[in-house]
Amino acid sequence: MSELKNKKSLVIYFSREDENYAVGYVTKGNTEYIAEYVRDIVDADLFKAEPLIPYSKEYGKCIEEAKQRIGNAPIKNKLNDICKYEVIYIMTPVYWGSYAPEIETAVKNLDFTGKTVRIVTTHEGSGLANVVKDIKKLCVGANVLNDSIAIKGTECARAKSKIEMWI
Ligand SMILES: Cc1cc2nc3c(=O)[nH]c(=O)nc-3n(C[C@H](O)[C@H](O)[C@H](O)COP(=O)(O)O)c2cc1C
Numbered sequence: 001m002s003e004l005k006n007k008k009s010l011v012i013y014f015s016r017e018d019e020n021y022a023v024g025y026v027t028k029g030n031t032e033y034i035a036e037y038v039r040d041i042v043d044a045d046l047f048k049a050e051p052l053i054p055y056s057k058e059y060g061k062c063i064e065e066a067k068q069r070i071g072n073a074p075i076k077n078k079l080n081d082i083c084k085y086e087v088i089y090i091m092t093p094v095y096w097g098s099y100a101p102e103i104e105t106a107v108k109n110l111d112f113t114g115k116t117v118r119i120v121t122t123h124e125g126s127g128l129a130n131v132v133k134d135i136k137k138l139c140v141g142a143n144v145l146n147d148s149i150a151i152k153g154t155e156c157a158r159a160k161s162k163i164e165m166w167i
Contacts, residue, residue, distance in 0.1 A: 007087045011091060031122045037163040047106070089118050090117060092122075094150075099131050108138060115142045132148050
């Protein structure tokens with residue numbers, strides 16, 4: 001989709017550092033690597049959906065907290081509109097089979113009419129899970145491209161060339 005490279009682009013993403021699946025404590029979450037690669041490749045703006053109340057640093061506790069936040073996940077910062085962007089990249093870890101709940105909070109009142117949306121998930125086995133289907137429901141009016149990709153969490157830090165190919 002190289003013709004999209006020169007369009008004004010925004011990356012909306014969620015990512016959590018601290019204790020990560022199978023690898024211990026990290027200072028940068030898996031999805032953040034991908035968001036930054038896309039920013040660098042297409043010169044996109046970044047919007048990180050940050051939870052109002054941070055998740056527990058412990059993975060096991062975070063898993064349970066995230067379940068409680070489905071459908072009610074306040075975020076610190078707010079994106080008021082996306083009118084100046086043509087392409088919106090939505091990137092999320094798979095949480096309980098779908099997007100991180102903060103993604104829903106970040107995008108739910110935005111006007112996606114006519115916007116091109118591309119999706120990346122990071123995961124530990126579920127791939128895209130229900131993310132594409134659920135984002136299509138959330139981003140009414142968007143043209144969600146049929147080229148979503150799923151990247152295994154442990155591969156994100158080394159995925160720059162994969163992202164370049166995808167872009
Ligand atoms: C609350 C929570 C729920 C998760 N649910 C799933 C899941 O359903 N399927 C899966 O493959 N991975 C799941 N994972 C693993 C994450 O999707 C994966 O490690 C991801 O790369 C984390 O991204 P981040 O480091 O950017 O936050 C879950 C992780 C957390 C913390």
